[in-house]
Amino acid sequence: MSNQELxxxxxxxxxxxxxPGLLSAPLDEDQAAELAKVFKALGDxxxxxxxxxxxxxxxxxxxxCDLTPAFDLSQPTISHxxxxxxxxxxxxxxxxxxWVYYWPLPEMTDRLxxxxxxxxxxxxxTPAEAAGATA
Numbered sequence: 803m804s805n806q807e808l809x810x811x812x813x814x815x816x817x818x819x820x821x822p823g824l825l826s827a828p829l830d831e832d833q834a835a836e837l838a839k840v841f842k843a844l845g846d847x848x849x850x851x852x853x854x855x856x857x858x859x860x861x862x863x864x865x866x867c868d869l870t871p872a873f874d875l876s877q878p879t880i881s882h883x884x885x886x887x888x889x890x891x892x893x894x895x896x897x898x899x900x901w902v903y904y905w906p907l908p909e910m911t912d913r914l915x916x917x918x919x920x921x922x923x924x925x926x927x928t929p930a931e932a933a934g935a936t937a
Contacts, residue, residue: 837917840910843890848873849883856893856904863905 829837844850855872856864870880884904887893891910895902 837914840890840892840914843886843892846883846886848875848880849887852880852883853887853892853906857906857911863903866902866904869904 844853851872852869855869866877866880866884869884870877873880884893884895884902888895891907893904893906895904897903
């Protein structure tokens with residue numbers, strides 16, 4: 803194995819790759835724990851819908867008063883889900899008078915996309931294909 807194959811994500815390297823993905827370098831423990839919180843936040847259908855509603859909103863932000871009616875849940879429950887999305891770094895908010903407005907944080911969604919994306923042009927090999935290459 804080459805040194806590049808053993809490189810741990812987050813440690814400096816000499817390549818031009820700014821954000822190596824899961825297919826190019828393993829995550830270290832801290833990064834895995836941090837990302838697990840984000841994926842856990844996205845693992846709930848209500849939170850995933852909330853993020854989608856916020857991110858797809860024209861103008862880049864949405865009032866909580868426009869989010870709550872879309873669910874058959876209480877306002878405190880919606881607020882709890884929004885709090886978890888904020889803690890995961892997926893959204894941010896600002897209180898304006900009585901209402902709170904939310905917007906997506908593209909830094910985290912871009913980071914997730916970069917981690918999950920394989921390098922362009924490189925096919926993902928299956929275990930059967932890998933075994934055939936060594937046989």
